[in-house]
Amino acid sequence: MIDDLDLGFDEPERGEKGRHRRGFVERRNGRSGGRGKTIFALLMALVLLGGIGGGAFYGFDRVQNYFVTPDYDGAGTGEAMVEVKQGALIAEIGDTLVAADVVKSTKAFIEAAEANALSKNIQPGLYKVRKQMSAEKALAMLLDRKNKVTNQVTIPEGRTAKDTYKLLSDKTKIPVKEFEVAAKDPEALGVPDWWFVRKDGKKVTKSIEGFLYPDTYEIAPKATAEGLLKDMVDNFLSVTGEMKFAEQVQEKRGGISPYEALIVASMAQAEAGNADDLGKIARVAYNRAYTGKFPCSCLEFDVSVNYYWQLTGKKTKASKDMTTADIRDPKNPYSTHAHPGLTPTPINNPGKQALQGAMDPPEGGWLFFVAIDKQGHSAFATTNAEHDRNVEKAKQNGVL
Known part of the structure; x- marks a missing residue:
């Protein structure tokens, strides 16, 4: 027993000899020892650290995208x-x-x-x-x-749809025929169906006329006839929407639909020689067509006769060259001498001032107007006698 105790206390004195002996016995029994364990542990640590590092980077990247807006650097x-x-x-x-x-x-x-x-x-x-x-x-x-x-094209105020197709074709080289085909269905181009409503008892004729808003347009490299006409309709809807054209017409021109007011705007645009007179001419149109104070409630505007001639391929004429048969032709649905009230459709595409004039014309009982100077200003009258005096003035100024 004392010997056993001595062995226990003597272990430190044996020093290296004792340790080497134990190592020899372990190797002899088939165990690799501490070195192999160390290598394995190191490899496991690297794998774990790599996984943690990759996950951390991925997580940071995702979190960063929530707080930092993705953006390129520099001028490109x-x-x-x-x-x-x-x-x-x-x-x-x-x-x-x-x-x-x-x-x-x-x-x-x-x-x-x-x-x-x-x-x-x-x-x-x-x-x-x-x-x-x-x-x-x-x-x-x-x-x-x-x-x-x-690459722009400018469509002036008061151009007819037919004139507009020609201007667009000249600029884009798209055949006029393609514009004519695209225009056959105004609703497909974006005109809401509620626009085609009349309260004057006349049949509605759905036409793109009036909805091709006059403005300057950019021509895209691969522009199509349908796309260009849609842009013009969109512009019309934007302008009239901002003006609250439909709402104002229904509120201020009771019994008149927005479409009828659009027709009046086109009439004023065609007849006015000066922008200042657009509202007054619209008032004359309303007074003639809706008040019953003018014979047959006929507008008697010569410009609508020319519009129908252009539609049907006939040569147009100045008013002074038109015969009574020309202006009173009952077969011409756009003759405002032969037929009471407004025309079947607008007769051109009016600009914003004409739309404004038709939406909110000045108050007045005028039934007549005539251009009296070479700047295009008109004089307005409520009676035939007053109108005759204005006509004489126009003749003196060399207008008639």
């Missing part, structure tokens, strides 16, 4: 063409830029626009920009008119 490279549509919202412009790989995210473009008060000045049209730009740089390019690709 290469070239891209983008189109800003008429009336497009900032978010819609951003979507267009993302689709063309100009900016990285719509959110980045919205934030850049919110930080720049000039962003509201972005004009519709085609722009040459660069790919993979920062949203701030992309916004700056859209605000710089030097980057706008100009």
Whole structure:
């Protein structure tokens, strides 16, 4: 027993000899020892650390995207063409830029626009920009008119649909026939069906006439006849919507539909030689057609006769060259001498001032008007005697 105790206390004195002996016995029994365990542990640590590191990076990347808006850096490279549509919202412009790989995210473009008060000045049209730009740089390019690709066509006020097709065809080389085919269904071009309502008892003739708003338009590289006419209709709806044209007509011109007021606007646009007279001529049209104070409630405007001749391919004439048979032809549905009330459709595409004049004309009992000077100003009268004096004045001024 004392020997056993001595062995226990003597272990430190044996030192290296005792340790080497135990190692020899372990190896002899087939165990690899501490070195193998150390290598295995190291490999496991590396795997675990790698997994934790990769997961942490992935998680950080996802979290970062919640707080940092994806955006490209710098001024970009290469070239891209983008189109800003008429009336497009900032978010819609951003979507267009993302689709063309100009900016990285719509959110980045919205934030850049919110930080720049000039962003509201972005004009519709085609722009040459660069790919993979920062949203701030992309916004700056859209605000710089030097980057706008100009291919415009201007449609003057008072042009008929037929004239408009010709102007568009000359600019785009799209055949007139394609515009005529596209125009056959106004509702397919965006004209709401409620526009085609009349309260004067006359049959409604659905026509694109009156809805092709006169303005300057950008021509996209791959423009189509249908697309261009839709743009013009959209513009008409935007302008009349902002004016509250339909609501104001129904409120102020009781018993008259917005479509009838549109016809009156087109009549005034055709007859007026000066913008100042648009509202007064609209008032004359209302007084003649709706008050019963004018013979047969006929408008007796020569311009509508010419409109029908243009539609049917006949040569038009100046009023002074028209015969009684011309202006009173009962077979001409647009003869406002032979038929009471308004024409079947508008006779041109009126501008904003003409629309305003028809929506809210000045008060007056006028039944007559005549141009009295070479600047196109008209004189208005309520009686035949007063009108005759105005006609004499026109003759003295060399107008008639």
